[in-house]
Amino acid sequence: MQISVDYARCEGHGLCEDQAPDVFTLDDEGDLHYRFEGQDVPAEHAVAAGRGAASCPVAALKVVP
Amino acid sequence: MSPGAVTTGAVTPVPPDGRVLVVGGSIAAATAARALRGRGHTGPVTLVSGERHPPYARPPLSKGVLTGTEEPGSAQLPDLADVELRLGVPAAGLDVAARRVTLADGTTLDWDGLVVATGARARTIPGAEAAGARTLRDLDDARELGALVRGARSVVVVGGGPLGMEVASVARDLGARVTLVSDVPPLRALMGDHVSRLLVAAAEAAGVTVVTEPVRELLARDGGGTTAVLASGHRVEGDAVLVAVGCRPNVEWLAGSGLDVGPGGLVVDEFLRAGPGVVAAGDVVAHPHPVGALRTPYWSNAVDQAMAAVDALVEAEPAPFRARPYFWTEQFGHSVKLVGALPDVGEPEEVASAAGTVLRWRGPDGVPTGVAAIDCPLSVPRLRRLLAAG
Numbered sequence: 428m429q430i431s432v433d434y435a436r437c438e439g440h441g442l443c444e445d446q447a448p449d450v451f452t453l454d455d456e457g458d459l460h461y462r463f464e465g466q467d468v469p470a471e472h473a474v475a476a477g478r479g480a481a482s483c484p485v486a487a488l489k490v491v492p
Numbered sequence: 493m494s495p496g497a498v499t500t501g502a503v504t505p506v507p508p509d510g511r512v513l514v515v516g517g518s519i520a521a522a523t524a525a526r527a528l529r530g531r532g533h534t535g536p537v538t539l540v541s542g543e544r545h546p547p548y549a550r551p552p553l554s555k556g557v558l559t560g561t562e563e564p565g566s567a568q569l570p571d572l573a574d575v576e577l578r579l580g581v582p583a584a585g586l587d588v589a590a591r592r593v594t595l596a597d598g599t600t601l602d603w604d605g606l607v608v609a610t611g612a613r614a615r616t617i618p619g620a621e622a623a624g625a626r627t628l629r630d631l632d633d634a635r636e637l638g639a640l641v642r643g644a645r646s647v648v649v650v651g652g653g654p655l656g657m658e659v660a661s662v663a664r665d666l667g668a669r670v671t672l673v674s675d676v677p678p679l680r681a682l683m684g685d686h687v688s689r690l691l692v693a694a695a696e697a698a699g700v701t702v703v704t705e706p707v708r709e710l711l712a713r714d715g716g717g718t719t720a721v722l723a724s725g726h727r728v729e730g731d732a733v734l735v736a737v738g739c740r741p742n743v744e745w746l747a748g749s750g751l752d753v754g755p756g757g758l759v760v761d762e763f764l765r766a767g768p769g770v771v772a773a774g775d776v777v778a779h780p781h782p783v784g785a786l787r788t789p790y791w792s793n794a795v796d797q798a799m800a801a802v803d804a805l806v807e808a809e810p811a812p813f814r815a816r817p818y819f820w821t822e823q824f825g826h827s828v829k830l831v832g833a834l835p836d837v838g839e840p841e842e843v844a845s846a847a848g849t850v851l852r853w854r855g856p857d858g859v860p861t862g863v864a865a866i867d868c869p870l871s872v873p874r875l876r877r878l879l880a881a882g
Contacts (some may be wrong), residue, residue: 438827438873439869440818440872441830441871441872441873442795444871444872446795453871453874455846455870455873458869466708478526481523481739483516484792485549485551485552486548486549
């Protein structure tokens, strides 16, 4: 599973970090840092990452099976 | 369990291979279905929704979808793997003892565990529809209202909540003459005096006429559009008129089920349980609160409740649901994010911040009750830390 991030769409709410702090973090400027950009999400983080993606209120995170 | 509710007695968790039915088609329902699969539930999971669209995010409906800058489908939520979607036919009845839901077309669905997430619908005022006024709740509403507003020279918004203010902002951006009519000062009931004053001033600076007065009636105008007749007799005309006066929980299908249903929503216990094998999440839920059972129809609440409700459905000893309120709005060039219990009462202190403004409110005991970030990029986890750090 991969997660594609639409950075232009992201508004920096940070609900993804709420659900998956080891996968998504937002910095002081509200910019999203996604730990597994361009690679498969490791199995031990997959559930939390999926939860984080699904909690995005602006649908900026998509799960790619 | 609250008085009048079906008592659960000893609560038996739904086994991992049990059939779970999720009724509803928005963020709470989608989150619940995903949470079940995420925790390894192997039994069938079915999501039943009266909407014909698969689950999508509603917050963009009063923003990019309304302006037409976002393409259709852009707000769609990630696909639900291994979840059967039954779209376009709403649930019509519930038999808790038989563990059966009946759909509007007569189909029956049996379940071992049920998640009630039927959300809410727009409230309106009598005669609004006949007068040509619109409401905004779902994707189809947003597309129709957007087309109407884009072609309107004058727009009237009835209601001073966040939705009404956001639509007024979009309509103004699109060049319409905009009047917002609210019987109380806009946003004050939800966000408190301070933020209300700030955003109303921004609306007026943007050219919106804000009228604080009740609407007596809405009348269809010859040749299209709607006239709002105010309590004073003053008339305001709009090529497009939106009624945005809150929402009502979708609980009618639960009539006769024995669940504790009132005008305030489906009453649940502290674990979000509504009856044996039945949990609930999102805008349909009236959750226990010191002043009575309250609905908190916000995005993050629907997400949090859906996860807690699933825990309560499948775990023998779930943790009670704990609300972590977060609400945000974007309007008139401002972004406002609020964490903590709303409304924010009294005058806030300003917290040092690199960009934008961060405000913090305290209760009589000095404990922080709310934090607001205004035009400030700090994320929700950081704002929550400011709330806790007090």
